[in-house]
Amino acid sequence: MRIAAAISALLATLFLSMTGAQAQRYVASGQTLKLSFFCNVNPDCSAGGIPTVRVTQQPQHGRVRVAQTRDFCYFPPSDPRNVCNTRRVSGAAIRYAAPRNYTGSDSVGVEVIFPSGQMRTGSYNISVR
Numbered sequence: 001m002r003i004a005a006a007i008s009a010l011l012a013t014l015f016l017s018m019t020g021a022q023a024q025r026y027v028a029s030g031q032t033l034k035l036s037f038f039c040n041v042n043p044d045c046s047a048g049g050i051p052t053v054r055v056t057q058q059p060q061h062g063r064v065r066v067a068q069t070r071d072f073c074y075f076p077p078s079d080p081r082n083v084c085n086t087r088r089v090s091g092a093a094i095r096y097a098a099p100r101n102y103t104g105s106d107s108v109g110v111e112v113i114f115p116s117g118q119m120r121t122g123s124y125n126i127s128v129r
Helices: 002-014 080-086
Strands: 022-027 032-039 052-057 063-072 088-097 104-113 119-128
Touching: 022 032, 032 063, 032 119, 052 063, 052 088, 088 104, 088 119
Parallel strands: 022 119
Antiparallel strands: 032 088, 052 104, 063 088, 104 119
């Protein structure tokens, strides 16, 4: 039961700004931006499987790429896995590449399926400056 509560806390943290909502991001023209990193971390800081990330809405102007990588997760101080914040773990990252000489708006829709069987969807509004 404690593991289920920990996983629920992680999912809530990861999607605090994303679940069924839109997250706003900013990037300079011609640059690449990491939109998010999704991970599934056990209490001992080991990876609990890599989430599956699917792009449900391609950007109209830039390019989006999903790749498995190692990066840092974030857990709030109240989460026992907070000690894991300083360790790189395996997960999936979403990156947006803004076209050169373009300024304006773009957006990306995603769905994330976690090894626990939970799924979350959301979108990113991107302002290219």
